[in-house]
Amino acid sequence: MNEGFFEALSALGSENSVETALLVEKIEAAMLKAAQKAYPYAEDDDIRVEIDPATRRFEIYMKKSVVEGEPKTDYEVSYEKAKLRDPNCEIGDLVECLLDPVKFGRSIAQTAKQSIRTDLRSINRQQMLDKFESKERQIITVKVTQIDPIRGTVTVEYDHTELYLSRNEQLFTETIVDGKPTRVYEPLRVGQHIKVFVTTIANREKRPIVRISRVDRGFVEKLFEQTIPEIADGTVTIHAVSREAGFRSKIAVSSNDPNVDAVGTCIGPHSSRINSVLSELHGEKIDIIPYSEDPEEFITRALAPATVISTTIKDEQTREATVIVPNDQLSLAIGNKGQNAKLAAKLTGYKIDIKPEFPDPEPENDDVHADGYEILEDAAELDQLDAAPADEA
Numbered sequence: 001m002n003e004g005f006f007e008a009l010s011a012l013g014s015e016n017s018v019e020t021a022l023l024v025e026k027i028e029a030a031m032l033k034a035a036q037k038a039y040p041y042a043e044d045d046d047i048r049v050e051i052d053p054a055t056r057r058f059e060i061y062m063k064k065s066v067v068e069g070e071p072k073t074d075y076e077v078s079y080e081k082a083k084l085r086d087p088n089c090e091i092g093d094l095v096e097c098l099l100d101p102v103k104f105g106r107s108i109a110q111t112a113k114q115s116i117r118t119d120l121r122s123i124n125r126q127q128m129l130d131k132f133e134s135k136e137r138q139i140i141t142v143k144v145t146q147i148d149p150i151r152g153t154v155t156v157e158y159d160h161t162e163l164y165l166s167r168n169e170q171l172f173t174e175t176i177v178d179g180k181p182t183r184v185y186e187p188l189r190v191g192q193h194i195k196v197f198v199t200t201i202a203n204r205e206k207r208p209i210v211r212i213s214r215v216d217r218g219f220v221e222k223l224f225e226q227t228i229p230e231i232a233d234g235t236v237t238i239h240a241v242s243r244e245a246g247f248r249s250k251i252a253v254s255s256n257d258p259n260v261d262a263v264g265t266c267i268g269p270h271s272s273r274i275n276s277v278l279s280e281l282h283g284e285k286i287d288i289i290p291y292s293e294d295p296e297e298f299i300t301r302a303l304a305p306a307t308v309i310s311t312t313i314k315d316e317q318t319r320e321a322t323v324i325v326p327n328d329q330l331s332l333a334i335g336n337k338g339q340n341a342k343l344a345a346k347l348t349g350y351k352i353d354i355k356p357e358f359p360d361p362e363p364e365n366d367d368v369h370a371d372g373y374e375i376l377e378d379a380a381e382l383d384q385l386d387a388a389p390a391d392e393a
Contacts, residue, residue: 006056018123024051026123030115031101035060038104041075048096060101063094121207128201128208131159135198139222142212144192154188156196156212165196169213171282172246183246186214186282195280197222215245220286223277224251228266236262239291242346246284250302250343254291263288289347299323299352302344306333309357313350320351327356 009023028049035047039062046063064077066089071078082095089095142156142163152167171186188194196212197219203209213219221241230236235257243249255262266288267274278286287305292298296311299321306329314320325333333354334341345352 006053006058009053018120018127020053022123024053026119027051027116030113030119031060033115034101034104035062035099039074046094047099060099061096062099064097066091066093066095125206125208128161128210129204131161132198132201132208132210136201137198137218137222139195139197139219139226140212141193141195144188144190144194147188147190152185156194161210163196163210163212165212165214169211169215171214171284173282174246195219195223215243217241217243217249220249220251220277220281223280224266227273227276228268230260230265235260236265237291240347240349242343244339244343247339248285248287248343249281250287250289250347252289252291252298252302252347263290287343295321295348295350299344299348299350302347303333303340303352303354306340308333314353318351319349320353321348322353322355324355324357327358330354330356 009020009027028051031049031051032047035049036042036044039047042062048061050057050059050061052058062075064071064075064082066079066082067076068079068091077095077097079089079091081097082089082093085097086093086095140158142158144154145157145162146155148154152170154165154170156163156165167185170188172183174181175184176182194214196214197216199211199213199216199218201208201210218241220243221238224238225231228236231238231253235255237254237256239252239254241249241251251266253262253266255265265273268276274286274288278284289298289301289304292301295313295316300308300311300323303323303325306325308329309324309326311324312322314322323333332340335343341352341354
């Protein structure tokens with residue numbers, strides 16, 4: 001029985017990534033409860049469980065009262081048998097006797113198993129939290145172990161723990177197929193090492209779920225931190241990041257050292273630093289914006305690469321701004337599908353009303369007003385739009 005038990009113990013520890021000593025401690029506690037349930041009239045300190053993987057010994061003992069003649073209850077032992085355990089015992093003494101767990105009964109054994117399962121879940125939960133709590137909102141490097149060809153979900157491994165990168169959290173580019181925009185997801189392969197961003201740990205109180213992403217804006221921010229020492233040491237500060245994953249990101253930076261150019265530092269010699277980030281993003285474009293405490297100047301810069309004539313804050317409380325651009329810069333300021341303007345709004349936190357310098361007297365569509373182009377909702381509304389399923393957009 002002991003051989004089978006210790007083989008199962010070893011397998012259980014490996015499957016759950018639990019140290020043998022901790023697992024033995026939990027099984028001893030579970031078996032002690034089971035024995036106390038089987039012998040309810042025994043004192044708490046009358047029962048002892050001993051599990052020793054080194055000697056492969058698994059034994060349960062209970063102190064029994066030494067009686068003359070045949071014992072009348074399960075709590076008694078005959079004097080003759082007691083002398084085999086303790087040659088110095090006398091009638092009325094308590095002597096430790098070996099118990100047979102098989103006699104506990106099926107229901108008690110099931111209770112012990114359930115207790116062990118509960119302990120294992122608790123151990124796994126704590127191990128998961130211990131391993132990933134310090135990694136939350138950080139980048140980790142994982143190994144691709146499996147790819148679901150139908151759903152597109154990618155299974156990855158980090159420090160012997162399986163995580164799942166869903167299709168929606170994978171990088172992609174957009175191309176036109178049969179006249180329709182189609183997403184082409186990054187080509188991942190089994191055995192490949194990739195970087196992912198730990199967005200959050202959900203369901204902490206029960207079974208923690210570590211959510212990872214390559215499209216979260218935090219992924220871009222942490223890539224810059226990893227690539228650029230001046231950001232990591234605080235010389236350069238990242239103030240805000242906005243992102244349309246697979247298309248373009250904008251990142252606002254400033255320098256805390258007058259001798260350090262924040263934008264140039266992020267680009268690096270011969271564009272080496274920015275290219276390192278871009279290679280991880282598979283060609284996604286990045287605009288590095290010099291941050292300004294002046295909201296009008298910040299909005300002007302955020303609309304790059306478009307040229308801006310003027311920016312006026314209409315209402316500071318509602319965070320609304322009006323921007324005037326040359327007519328030939330209007331489409332550039334707005335961007336493809338409003339992308340540039342949307343990113344600028346997210347980066348600055350302002351609702352931006354972009355207007356041409358000379359309004360067209362004959363509007364061609366509903367988006368054009370007599371006095372200009374109001375093409376952008378506020379940042380909160382844009383986030384809601386981004387969260388909507390693609391088929392609803």
